[in-house]
Amino acid sequence: MSQPTSGGFEKTPGWLDWYAGPSKPKFQLPANSVDAHCHVFGPGDRFPYAPERKYTPCDASREQLFALRNHLGFAKNVIVQATCHGADNRALLDALTHSGNRARGVVTVKRSVSDEELQAMHHAGVRGVRFNFVKRLVDFTPKDELMEIAARIAPLGWHVVIYFEAVDLPELWDFFTALPTTVVVDHMGRPDVSKPVDGPEFALFLKFMREHPNVWSKVSCPERLSLDGPPALDGERAPYRDVVPFARKVVETFPDRVLWGTDWPHPNLKGHMPDDGLLVDFIPHIAVTPELQRKLLVGNPNRLYWPEEIEGS
Numbered sequence: 112m113s114q115p116t117s118g119g120f121e122k123t124p125g126w127l128d129w130y131a132g133p134s135k136p137k138f139q140l141p142a143n144s145v146d147a148h149c150h151v152f153g154p155g156d157r158f159p160y161a162p163e164r165k166y167t168p169c170d171a172s173r174e175q176l177f178a179l180r181n182h183l184g185f186a187k188n189v190i191v192q193a194t195c196h197g198a199d200n201r202a203l204l205d206a207l208t209h210s211g212n213r214a215r216g217v218v219t220v221k222r223s224v225s226d227e228e229l230q231a232m233h234h235a236g237v238r239g240v241r242f243n244f245v246k247r248l249v250d251f252t253p254k255d256e257l258m259e260i261a262a263r264i265a266p267l268g269w270h271v272v273i274y275f276e277a278v279d280l281p282e283l284w285d286f287f288t289a290l291p292t293t294v295v296v297d298h299m300g301r302p303d304v305s306k307p308v309d310g311p312e313f314a315l316f317l318k319f320m321r322e323h324p325n326v327w328s329k330v331s332c333p334e335r336l337s338l339d340g341p342p343a344l345d346g347e348r349a350p351y352r353d354v355v356p357f358a359r360k361v362v363e364t365f366p367d368r369v370l371w372g373t374d375w376p377h378p379n380l381k382g383h384m385p386d387d388g389l390l391v392d393f394i395p396h397i398a399v400t401p402e403l404q405r406k407l408l409v410g411n412p413n414r415l416y417w418p419e420e421i422e423g424s
């Protein structure tokens with residue numbers, strides 16, 4: 112079924128819509144599990160896509176996200192601002208305020224954001240800002256602007272989410288290691304999984320995490336990182352084998368600093384659109400014991416995004 116893009120927008124040619132009718136996962140998520148990386152897109156007629164965007168997606172509303180959450184068995188979501196909405200966080204904030212305290216957010220802001228706006232975002236459930244360094248997705252923002260934003264959100268107890276590709280880590284190292292907050296890396300810093308897991312490129316990423324205890328990683332997006340699949344489709348029980356050693360290494364080396372998310376609605380995939388139920392079934396391949404699974408899906412995300420519930424318990 113083709114998904115619409117409302118508001119007079121036209122999807123980027125070749126756009127793959129999110130997968131309607133995902134399977135029910137066989138892996139039963141532990142109680143209070145968090146999908147810690149997902150997005151909402153529009154709908155374009157209510158929340159227009161940003162003029163500076165590099166792609167136009169199909170709509171993916173909060174109602175559809177929350178239906179997927181319930182279908183897969185997650186209790187909560189962390190909604191991350193995607194670049195197609197630029198620094199206009201209204202779709203995300205609308206989703207948070209309609210989540211019944213079951214969603215937190217990570218926004219994109221400019222240095223012109225006011226303290227009052229930051230406070231209002233905090234009240235809505237925002238707990239982080241995202242700095243995106245993937246060149247096909249964003250125009251360059253000067254590092255001094257980003258550092259200024261990091262300094263302003265630090266007193267709110269927020270963290271910084273960073274998105275970059277593995278080859279760019281050396282150049283970004285000094286900036287990342289100077290950030291004054293918890294730092295959460297999207298998708299393990301996008302390793303090139305054709306390279307060895309014990310080779311120098313991934314060793315640098317592991318060193319980044321080992322030497323900086325404030326750095327966390329999402330071990331998400333095997334469907335984005337995999338080079339030879341097979342895709343999580345048509346009941347495939349062992350997808351994305353080439354990503355498993357990388358994600359397992361991070362989960363087992365840093366069990367208290369890893370997060371997992373679906374990345375629904377999976378922007379910019381080219382080859383296939385995964386069945387999100389089968390993506391959940393990927394989790395036990397990378398977190399192989401119940402204890403690792405509980406940390407990845409429950410303990411870590413709740414500590415970062417809902418600490419008040421843990422303190423109050």
Ligand SMILES: O=C(O)/C=C(\CC(=O)C(=O)O)C(=O)O
Binds near residue numbers: 192193195297
């Ligand atoms: O969904 C993701 O995490 C990855 C994205 C999209 C994105 O980050 C964005 O648009 O902000 C990608 O690699 O195209």
